[in-house]
Amino acid sequence: MLSFDRLSGDSGCIELEFPEREATPEPAMKLGIRLHLAGLSLSDTVSILEMLGVDRHRSTVHRWVQKADLQPTGGAEPNHVAVDETVIQLNDERYWLYAAVDPDTNRLLHVRLYPTRTTAITSMFLSESREKHQVDDAVFLVNGAPWLQAACHRHGLRFQHVTHGNRNAVERVFREIKQRTNQFSNTFSHVEPSTAENWLQAFAFAWNQLI
Known part of the structure; x- marks a missing residue:
């Protein structure tokens, strides 16, 4: 915590x-x-x-x-971007939290909550990340998930398949979010997906202020 x-x-x-x-x-x-x-x-x-x-x-x-209505600020120019997704339990349904992290600073660049994970969804997330930050020259650090690599190909972004190392930055963020949502389970009970996403973006804002 x-x-x-x-x-x-x-x-x-x-x-x-x-x-x-x-x-x-x-x-x-x-x-x-x-x-x-x-x-x-x-x-x-x-x-x-x-x-x-x-x-x-x-x-x-x-x-x-x-x-x-807090969310991470734009305009970053990272050398690397670690991208991953993790399951978030929302009431009785599973949603996918996508996150992009600058592993050199541990700052969250962009977060979104989606009902599924596909190449199209991942491509949408990368499009928003490119609009928000100057990441076209960055190297994207991804795991072996085909939708992550395919979306990077679609956008013409350089990427590396990395399991550990700099990708640990996004894993640390996910661990913190899991701890918060498990400890305070009422956070995502009886709320709409947009409400949960708003909280997650506010969390990202606070994370960047406190790291």
Whole structure:
């Protein structure tokens, strides 16, 4: 889990466009969002806020995270991009979380949640990654999955079949996400896929701020 003592940084990187309609002071909302995305459950987050004199429900903090609409920033120029997908349990169904990571910095470049994994889906993910970042000259690090390699071929991207090494960056991210979603299983219960994807993108934003 991400270390609690790393939360002492400035929360000013979180830009909120809705606080004028909220009764909670903006600094408290930013702290609540930051605490939850850094590893605290919704229950623990509201307990911390209560100690600061801010009494809010868990659903309120969850709503703050959703409305903040956080996601990794664009414009990166990585030399390598590790790409992989992993299963995310959403209610009783399985979805596939795709992630692109810069293994030199461990920063998440792009994340998306899809109901399946195919060459077409992977190609769509790579298209969005190319639009968001300058990755055409990067070397993509992939495993033996045929849909990953075929999508790279389709886009004319250089890639290497790597099992370990620099690909460990994306595996570390997936382990952290698995730990979070297993420990706080209510995160993806009774929610729409778009809500889960919004949380995962917010997690990616927070991950990049705290690494």
